[in-house]
Amino acid sequence: MSRYMSSRFADLEAYVPGEQPQDRQYVKLNTNESPFPPSPQVIAAVSGEQVGMLNLYPDPECRRLKSKVAACYQVREENVFLANGSDDILNFAFMAFCDKDRPVAFPDISYGFYPVYARLHGISAREIPLREGFVLAAEDYYDLNSNIVIANPNAPSGRAIPVSDIEQILRTNPDHVVVVDEAYVDFGGESCVRLIDRYDNLLVCMTFSKSRSMAGGRLGFALGSPGLIEDLNKLKFSTNPYNINRLTLVAAEAALDSQDYYRENCRTIMENRCYTVEELRKLGFTTIPSLANFIFTSCPKCSGVELYGKLKERGVLVRCWDKPALRDYVRVTIGSREQMDAFLEQVRAILKEG
Numbered sequence: 001m002s003r004y005m006s007s008r009f010a011d012l013e014a015y016v017p018g019e020q021p022q023d024r025q026y027v028k029l030n031t032n033e034s035p036f037p038p039s040p041q042v043i044a045a046v047s048g049e050q051v052g053m054l055n056l057y058p059d060p061e062c063r064r065l066k067s068k069v070a071a072c073y074q075v076r077e078e079n080v081f082l083a084n085g086s087d088d089i090l091n092f093a094f095m096a097f098c099d100k101d102r103p104v105a106f107p108d109i110s111y112g113f114y115p116v117y118a119r120l121h122g123i124s125a126r127e128i129p130l131r132e133g134f135v136l137a138a139e140d141y142y143d144l145n146s147n148i149v150i151a152n153p154n155a156p157s158g159r160a161i162p163v164s165d166i167e168q169i170l171r172t173n174p175d176h177v178v179v180v181d182e183a184y185v186d187f188g189g190e191s192c193v194r195l196i197d198r199y200d201n202l203l204v205c206m207t208f209s210k211s212r213s214m215a216g217g218r219l220g221f222a223l224g225s226p227g228l229i230e231d232l233n234k235l236k237f238s239t240n241p242y243n244i245n246r247l248t249l250v251a252a253e254a255a256l257d258s259q260d261y262y263r264e265n266c267r268t269i270m271e272n273r274c275y276t277v278e279e280l281r282k283l284g285f286t287t288i289p290s291l292a293n294f295i296f297t298s299c300p301k302c303s304g305v306e307l308y309g310k311l312k313e314r315g316v317l318v319r320c321w322d323k324p325a326l327r328d329y330v331r332v333t334i335g336s337r338e339q340m341d342a343f344l345e346q347v348r349a350i351l352k353e354g
């Protein structure tokens with residue numbers, strides 16, 4: 001930190017994204033990207049005319065995309081907020097709804113960005129312990145008297161809770177915002193979007209990064225009551241009205257026209273997840289039941305950090321954490337069948353080595 005930086009950031013520890021090494025080709029199973037390219041329509045949409053229009057600002061209201069998202073999720077345009085990745089949405093949500101009188105609560109084991117946003121905005125955060133086996137017990141979130149952020153399915157466990165649990169949390173916290181981060185909902189989870197008409201304190205965050213093969217395009221959206229959406233827009237228009245670039249806007253519109261393609265890809269990922277879990281079980285691994293495009297699994301022979309290191313030497317990237325509760329596990333993104341076979345082959349070789 002230079003002597004010029006504001007002291008209010010002295011305690012801030014930045015989020016550390018999964019590594020994106022450039023040194024060699026890895027079987028890359030560490031950042032929950034899709035192994036599939038964007039749909040042919042998406043590739044066509046960003047290749048032509050729009051590139052030649054980069055001299056012009058994009059539509060700050062994102063009207064065409066907003067109306068497509070609304071149609072796709074059967075909500076009204078005033079229920080839709082769009083931003084530069086769902087990280088951008090979460091940042092705006094923390095900024096908009098939390099302060100020293102309105103703290104935030106989230107699980108102690110969840111998406112690593114939540115505590116970073118809390119600190120960035122000087123918000124006090126209560127981290128609620130998960131139960132045994134990374135189980136989120138809804139009753140731990142009743143009557144909290146604070147805003148709440150829950151990833152459903154949760155990370156890095158992949159565990160999901162039913163919409164009825166979310167509804168109870170909404171019902172018992174009527175004066176606070178409940179953000180449900182559904183980044184991974186398209187891999188078998190149940191979305192709570194249908195509750196936005198009944199609960200004006202619900203904000204559902206989604207992203208094009210995982211199930212729609214657009215992590216590099218940076219597009220997230222939130223669905224919620226018109227009041228919440230207006231609040232988020234106020235902050236977006238006070239920060240950067242053009243936070244979604246022209247190419248990403250047309251790419252996302254084309255992605256919404258390619259629903260069948262992405263649905264099929266999600267189905268393949270779910271099949272590959274089932275296959276990988278079963279193969280790991282035969283090798284003595286214990287895997288947390290996942291409804292996401294990753295699994296959280298523990299090796300019978302070595303710690304998560306050790307397995308991560310051995311896999312990396314062999315050209316396979318996964319993710320691990322050095323926290324006591326997570327030490328036994330690695331998080332493995334579910335990729336193509338070929339990627340999973342390559343991963344499993346290296347795991348078998350590592351176990352044989354002893």
Ligand SMILES: *Cc1c(COP(=O)(O)O)cnc(C)c1O
Nearest residue numbers: 085086087111151183207209220
């Ligand atoms: C990947 C992820 C995000 C961020 O997604 P982007 O849209 O790429 O910013 C948000 N929340 C969770 C739980 C995620 O895993």
